[in-house]
Amino acid sequence: MDDDYRKDLQLWFGLSHSSFAVIPRVFMEAMPKEWQKKMAVLLFEYDERIDTSIYGIHSCFVTVKDGDNRFMKMPGEILNYRHPRPEFIQSFLKG
Numbered sequence: 001m002d003d004d005y006r007k008d009l010q011l012w013f014g015l016s017h018s019s020f021a022v023i024p025r026v027f028m029e030a031m032p033k034e035w036q037k038k039m040a041v042l043l044f045e046y047d048e049r050i051d052t053s054i055y056g057i058h059s060c061f062v063t064v065k066d067g068d069n070r071f072m073k074m075p076g077e078i079l080n081y082r083h084p085r086p087e088f089i090q091s092f093l094k095g
């Protein structure tokens with residue numbers, strides 16, 4: 001199978017109207033070390049190229065919604081990147 005589609009960022013977002021990609025740190029740090037190294041290189045490269053302060057942006061924050069599109073409290077387990085429970089991480093893994 002041709003994996004060229006995996007190199008197209010717009011395809012990753014699909015038909016959504018998403019303006020951001022949000023990846024919880026707890027899951028990023030659960031990925032294999034090789035993946036973490038590649039992601040770190042990309043994030044540093046992004047940081048070196050993009051200056052959001054031009055528009056006065058200092059930071060962003062994330063809110064979450066439930067299946068009914070109502071705001072909800074962020075699950076504590078997602079915020080706990082320092083001491084994640086292995087069974088919590090395992091419950092999110094596909095395949």
